[in-house]
Amino acid sequence: MMAAVQSAPAATKRRAGRAELSDRSRSERRLGLLLSAPAVIVMLLVTAYPLLNALYLSLFRYRITAPDDKKFVGLSNYWTALSDPLFWQNVFTTFIITFATVAVELVIGFGLAMVMHRALFARRTVRTAILLPYGIVTVISAFAWRYAFDLQSGFVNSWFGLGDYAWFSGRWSSLFVIVLSEIWKTTPFVSLLLLAGLAQVPNDLGEAATVDGATAWQRLRRVTIPNMKAAILVAVLFRTLDAWRIFDNVYIMTSGQQKTQTLSFLTYQQTITRTAIGLGDAVGVLLFLSVVLIAVVFIRGFRVDLSQVRGDR
Amino acid sequence: MVERIGRRPGRVMRAERIARRRAIPPDRHAPPDRRMRRSLPPLRAAVALTLLAGGLAACSGGGGGTPTLNWYINPDDGGQAKLAASCTKASGGKYKIKTSVLPNDATQQREQLVRRLAAKDSGLDIMSLDPVFVAEVANAGFLRPFTAAESKQFTDGVFPPAVQSSTWEGKLYAAPFWANTQLLWYRKSAAQKAGVDPSAPDFTWDKMIDAAVRTNTTVAAQGNRYEGYMVWINALISSAGGRIISDAEKGADATIEIDSPAGRQAATIIRKLARSKAASPTLSTDIEEQARSVLNGSRGGFMINWGYIWRAENGDAKAGVINKNIPADLGWARYPKVNANQDSKPPFGGIELGIGGYGKYRDTLAVDAVRCITTPENMKQYMIDTGNPAARAVVYDDPQIKKEFPMAGLIRDSINAASPRPITPYYTDVSGAVQSRWHPPASVDPNSTPRRSETFIRQVLRDQALL
Incomplete structure (x- = not known):
């Protein structure tokens, strides 16, 4: 999220640089800066300070419960983290979850967006029904899914005749449930962003293509999708950043067991559970850097224009 | 807001209309004044109570009123809350014990306590600690150690593993409350x-x-x-x-x-x-x-x-x-x-009572309260209420305990032989x-x-x- 906020002015600047600024647009820009200043200051207070503090603390060997043993260790916490196989195992797990959820969500989300877009009757009901999972607190949905797949309280095994198959006793089956619940929970978000994109595609284009004899599939591939590329990329970016920081589902369902620990969970484990503030902050900073990297890759590499999400073209 | 509705004649604003509709559906046809008066007392009382409670919480132990001790407890179906009430009563108005429930899992209980203690929470007077975490919080200086005189009282007739678990570097940092095996x-x-x-x-x-x-x-x-x-x-x-x-x-x-x-x-x-x-x-x-x-x-x-x-x-x-x-x-x-x-x-488990190192009453009322909670009588009461075994061996000879728990003798011997x-x-x-x-x-x-x-x-x- 932070990265997205930081990059927004950058994108504006790039665009502004292209053309000569008129007096009016210059003063508009000044007004814009002034209006956003309070928000920026608050952001700096609540995010920049903790971030810098974390950076500073990550250079120490420091535990809350052993305050006298605080010792400056330079970058060695980073080295410990980066050379630990557990860190890379967690990176891999996080990647799997991110990749699987974003890919599936994009496909299902697109379908749902089409449904919401095209619904002829009961539009509001359809939209509400589709958006409902997104309104549920993640922790609660995580518990619901956990209990559904639980051997003693769950119904999944009896529905599918799986006997006493223990879902949370294996890595891949656990990840499967985590991914499934994540998809169920956040697909509505994707479909909402895609719906905004769909609404932006002018109807005339589709009609013109129909007149030219394009099939529905061709219209979708050649007209609709290219015209909403920006919305798709924004959806993918937001979801990737969210999925990369997944915590709740893992915490509730497996507590990181069976090698389902993600990067956020690893940070939590070091900082909160072990109270190893230095080491935990180092992992946290690495997590933050990876988030920034993803954002940069998307924004620079795929040229995501974040202003698209507002719907102005 | 509610009061203003009663006083103000004439124009009724939208919010007020809504408030009225919600508050008094039954006799909609009564004159406005009477309607309000009727519905007011409960509302007013509720508001007053809320304010009072807020005020009490804010000035807990400040100037007037009975000092309040906050006891952070592990969830136990009300056994500790009951003891808190009975010790409050027994204190004869010297203090009041208020309980707050910690998460279910021992590890999460510790997380919350450590976070509060690291922030030097002065509102944390007494805490129910899993024995394995006593050494950690004691070493960090988060607990008030008991004096030699107090220690004698808190360890008298208590199972050795419980005393061992509550001691760090030769000092008793927590009072054994109940022992598990x-x-x-x-x-x-x-x-x-x-x-x-x-x-x-x-x-x-x-x-x-x-x-x-x-x-x-x-x-x-x-x-x-x-x-x-x-x-x-x-x-x-x-x-x-x-x-x-x-x-x-x-x-x-x-x-x-x-x-x-x-x-x-x-x-x-x-x-x-x-x-x-x-x-x-x-x-x-x-x-x-x-x-x-x-x-x-x-x-x-x-x-x-x-x-x-x-x-x-x-x-x-x-x-x-x-x-x-x-x-x-x-x-x-x-x-x-x-x-x-x-x-x-x-195995050895149970709960020890620690006194927060930053609480206002750490040297006075908190010690009194812990003394009250850990008497053999209260331990017995707690064992009967919750099924959690007492930390003092003498409780197990009580006929009522023997009747309620046919395996009481085995539990006692197991705790005695337990290894923390x-x-x-x-x-x-x-x-x-x-x-x-x-x-x-x-x-x-x-x-x-x-x-x-x-x-x-x-x-x-x-x-x-x-x-």
């Missing part, structure tokens, strides 16, 4: 079918697992990656005559001894059970309650679990949740041995490192797991590895 619970019918006597002096883990496999029953244990699994591992290692760590006072430089014959024996047992038919299918995620439901299931045989089982089983049978005949079929024995010629060392988990300020690291290398139970290998966990504990203690 695990027993071997079994279905008498299953033991009979297998032809074994779990109370026999030569009853070992090996015999138990073999018996269960032979009769297609289960041995339920806590194999989830959590503190309960550590309890099991530690009990096995101690029962085999070993220990996980020594010289704990050295903190990060303590001696790690898990790679020992005892460690390897413990690993052998866990592996044998986890890979046998006798294991619960979800052993690697089972906690206490799942183990209990395995025992109650169709293949129920044996189970290691805490003392709360007796109450829980009887309660469930009465409520119709489980088969009514199960309590009559439920047997108990001391924790199984690892070696037939060596007494077992059952490592007492070290780095307990969370030690426990987390052991769990990480010993989980899942089926992956445990006596030839490598103890050795690998020894190296890993050392690395974690020195911040050379993530956990």
Whole structure:
């Protein structure tokens, strides 16, 4: 999220640089800066300070419960983290979850967006029904899914005749449930962003293509999708950043067991559970850097224009 | 706002209309004045009460009024809240104890307490601490140590493992409140079918697992990656005559001894059970309650679990949740041995009461309150209310206790013989490192797991590895 906020002015600047600024647009820009200043200051207070503090603390060997043993260790916490196989195992797990959820969500989300877009009757009901999972607190949905797949309280095994198959006793089956619940929970978000994109595609284009004899599939591939590329990329970016920081589902369902620990969970484990503030902050900073990297890759590499999400073209 | 509606004549604003509609649907046709008056008293009272409560909370112990002591408790179905009320009453207006419930899981309880204490929370007067965390918070200076005179009172007639767990560097930092231990619970019918006597002096883990496999029953244990699994591992290692760590006072430089014959024996047992038919299918995620439901299931045989089982089983049978005949079929024995010629060392648990190092009344009222909570009478009351065993041995001779808990004598002897988990300020690291290398139970290998966990504990203690 932070990265997205930081990059927004950058994108504006790039665009502004292209053309000569008129007096009016210059003063508009000044007004814009002034209006956003309070928000920026608050952001700096609540995010920049903790971030810098974390950076500073990550250079120490420091535990809350052993305050006298605080010792400056330079970058060695980073080295410990980066050379630990557990860190890379967690990176891999996080990647799997991110990749699987974003890919599936994009496909299902697109379908749902089409449904919401095209619904002829009961539009509001359809939209509400589709958006409902997104309104549920993640922790609660995580518990619901956990209990559904639980051997003693769950119904999944009896529905599918799986006997006493223990879902949370294996890595891949656990990840499967985590991914499934994540998809169920956040697909509505994707479909909402895609719906905004769909609404932006002018109807005339589709009609013109129909007149030219394009099939529905061709219209979708050649007209609709290219015209909403920006919305798709924004959806993918937001979801990737969210999925990369997944915590709740893992915490509730497996507590990181069976090698389902993600990067956020690893940070939590070091900082909160072990109270190893230095080491935990180092992992946290690495997590933050990876988030920034993803954002940069998307924004620079795929040229995501974040202003698209507002719907102005 | 409500009051203003009553006073203001004439124009009615939208919000007020809504408020009226909500507040007084029954006699909509009464004149506005009367309507308001009728509906007001309850509303006014509610507002006044809320304000009063807020005010009380804000000035707790400040100027006037009875000083309030905040007691952070582990969830226990109201037993501690009841004691808080009775000690408040007994104090004759000197103090008032208010309880706040901590999360369910011991690790999460610690997380919350440590966070508060690290922020020097002055509103944390008394806390219910799991024994394994006393050393950590004491070492950090978060607890107020008891004076020698106070200590004598709090340790008089208390089980040695409880005192040991509450002591750090020679000082008592917490008052033992209740003590827990695990027993071997079994279905008498299953033991009979297998032809074994779990109370026999030569009853070992090996015999138990073999018996269960032979009769297609289960041995339920806590194999989830959590503190309960550590309890099991530690009990096995101690029962085999070993220990996980020594010289704990050295903190990060303590001696790690898990790679020992005892460690390897413990690993052998866990592996044998986890890979046998006798294991619960979800052993690697089972906690206490799942183990209990395995025992109650169709293949129920044996189970290691805490003392709360007796109450829980009887309660469930009465409520119709489980088969009514199960309590009559439920047997108990001391924790199984690892070696037939060596007494077992059952696990030790329970709750110790610590006094926050930053509370306003840490030297005065908080000590009084802890003294009241831990009297033998209150311990007995608590044991009867919740089924959690008292920390003072004398309670177990009480006829009422003997009647309520037929296994009271066994619990007392087990706690006396129990072996606490490592007492070290780095307990969370030690426990987390052991769990990480010993989980899942089926992956445990006596030839490598103890050795690998020894190296890993050392690395974690020195911040050379993530956990």
